[in-house]
Amino acid sequence: MIRFVTLFALVLLHFTALAQAKKSRQPNIILIVSDDHSAPFLGCYGYPEIKTPNIDKLAAEGIIFKKAYTTAPQCVLSRAAIMTGRNTLDIQMTRFSAPLDASVTSYPELLRKGGYHTGILGRSFHLDGNRRVPETVAVLEKYNLETFKNRVDYLKASGNRDTIFQQYTEFLDQAPKGKPFFVQVGYSDPHRLFNAKNFEPDPAKISVPAHWPDTKLLREDFAAYLGEIQRLDSDVGRVLEDLKKRGLDQNTLVVFIGDNGGALLRGKGTLYDLGIHVPLIIRYPGLIKAGQTSDALVSGIDIAPTFLSVAGLPVPKEITGQNLAPAFSNPQFAGHDHIFAVRGAHGQGLPTNSSNFDLGRTIFNKKYKLIYNAIWQIPYHPVDFAGQPFWLDLKQKHAEGTLAEPFDKLLFADRRQMFELYDEEKDPFETNNLAGKPEAKQIEHELKSRLQEWMIVNRDYLPLPIAP
Template identity: 90%
Template sequence: MIRVILILAFLLASLPEMQAQKKKPQQPNIVLIVSDDHSAPFLGSYGYPEIKTPNIDKLAAEGIRFKRAYTTAPQCVLSRAAIMTGRNTLDIQMTRFSAPLDASVTSYPELLRKGGYHTGILGRNFHLDGNRRVPETVTVLEKYALETFKNRVDYLKVSGNRDTIFQQYTEFLDQAPKGKPFFVQVGYSDPHRVFNAKNFEPDPQKISVPTEHWPDTKLMREDFAAYLGEIQRLDSDVGKVLEDLKKRGLDQNTLVVFIGDNGGALLRGKGTLYDLGIHVPLIIRHPGLIKAGQTSDALVSGIDIAPTFLSVAGLTVPEEITGISLAPAFTDPQFAGHDHIFAVRGAHGQGLPNNSADFDLGRTIFNKKYKLIYNAIWQIPYHPVDFAAQPFWLELKQKHAEGALAEPYEKLLFADRRKMFEIYDEEKDPFETNNLTGKPEVKEIEHELKSRLQEWMILNRDYLPLPIAP
């Protein structure tokens, strides 16, 4: 009898713990889909009318679309490093394009893995293990064991082939342990140049060209239509991933995130700190966590992805992560995000510094109203990233040489020297064509933004001269 009473007492004492365990929410799966060189607003759900992206638009309709999402750099390596760590590129010393992420810097897949997740990275090169195009670099990478991502995740494969990417994705899910949550990053090459999605291109004559800062020429239209075709092809691939999730019965407890790694290789886009260089689409869906059909006006940075994933997984966000979780935006329309966003421009590619495409140094800070750009090597004129040999650009250069290019485009594209500082009223001048720096009406805000940038640069041990001189 005493034994029975003791057993009952034990069971009664254990009941609260058993109930707590029973009520503990199931950790969601996480799928991060990354497009390459993808500027906002070039999706149907972002209001660009002549593009057909039904799968990504459906994702937005079923979740939340962030209208003001920005990467920490207009280049893939720098931007992806910040997304992967929740820390800005200066903080983690990732301003050189071909640098591997140091082993001492923790990535969020490692934290998810420790928290019980099966983790993977696949598809388009994730860019954070250095670059193997130069034999001397490969020697260093191998000598000092600098390629670390094979130790950071359970599954790591790279491919630029569309069919292979989907095969890797299904292989990852097939290998994922049953009953265990998973995280996977699915990377795509689209809409990165070279543009070759011929069967997906819209009619060049029926698309809208932002003539506020782009010349409207036949070759320009053809090139831009090819870019939009890449996005439409990407949409079909995203659709396959989403459909596979649904077929497996995983869609109801999977947080699906779609984001661009940086802006498109377009005029005043990739490689610049203008809007087209760092403003990207960001869409998040989870039927149980996010009410469908939401849009958010919050200021969002690439560093916010890591803490968002950790928080929805119920894991502790380390103090060194400087991003903020976006999870409050899922239920709170008033969620404001950051007061200010910072981004940097560093070295690009593996070439020597022949022009500003290869090597440029700049910083930007902005809020919802004003944006300041600091061109540290302002003497170097604008040079496009990834399309200097394209026919539309060569034609524009010829027009410039002949004096046949309209004055606004001469100023924006072919000025002999840039200004050291640029300040734009983002509400009145969203295409950033009217530099207000030095004008009385922006004197106070210019000083405020420079002061905030100065503070950020000091705290992050920036190597550039500070924007406010003695």
């Protein structure tokens, strides 16, 4: 009997040691999130007039995903999907100021249960509701809707660059030795207002996207946006350098991603490319060969299952994202067949224009993109820059009839088309709408059918795109 007990104890000790060894091999995870950051505005994404050496180095040491898209062109909706691995309809997060319901599990909670020390810091993570309106605050407190203090070990928010770095170092200092950690480091750049004066490139020497009117004031505004990204790069450099000094860089998965597209013409708040196409870079020495580029079709819902898989943890069945880890070693990894994204209410304003309130859906693959504007009668109204000099100048030119016709139609049409269809290969700026044209009838119907299925399965409240 004594021999049996001794043998059992040795076996138990062996499996305990194996479990501890597995835990020790779990990588640390750092998610760096920029705010309102469209692809391709980084040096490593091929934009020549921007200097982002730290992010470029991160990309050179890992893998760049060229076709990464968020599930919405707005921070709350997009971040909710990233945080849960589920689309915004599925988790009922299409209203901008909504808190994530306690019944919906976030991946930091799963990492925490799997042995991780977890934290969220820096720029507001946007998923506990909004405290700007007293009546809203009363509801949040009455029903205990602010849940993230219970979901992670460390939770602090700040928009100040130095404070963000202090929070980051404080989190690492507090992380238990021998225990893996996860931390989300959020930045405000390049969100408006643009104030990175010391980082701005020369407005006269930058390349303006071809579907924008090339005016002096627009160049100045765009240069200010690029300056914000260059300032962000210096902050990312501080985080990565500190990680290296601590000797943690070799066993840490570092991910850089934008939460949604920039507040630029036909960007944030729209389902066009600049609204949902974001940079995504992943570095993990030993697992990811340096200098890789992937053309896989990637969605924001893919972050959660990737983190869980790399951590050696099970992925719950309700998570609909794909694990991106196969792309680390397989250049043929294709990602999704199709990506879906939604546009919901924005901010806390009343529905006075399409900036505050717009409802739309999109589906696309690598070749074609369909946009469904449910409130098509409302004209385009920019998010976050309606009062900026460059936009007021464009409005004046429109009123005077001096704005070139192609730009005038894109920006100031009295109403939009209910459906827009674009050939993404031939028309990357999405200016030639093929919807309703005989030559595009088949692909338009195919995309509408797939969108219809997705909307039905996810209990969408919008009218379906194919009428009886």
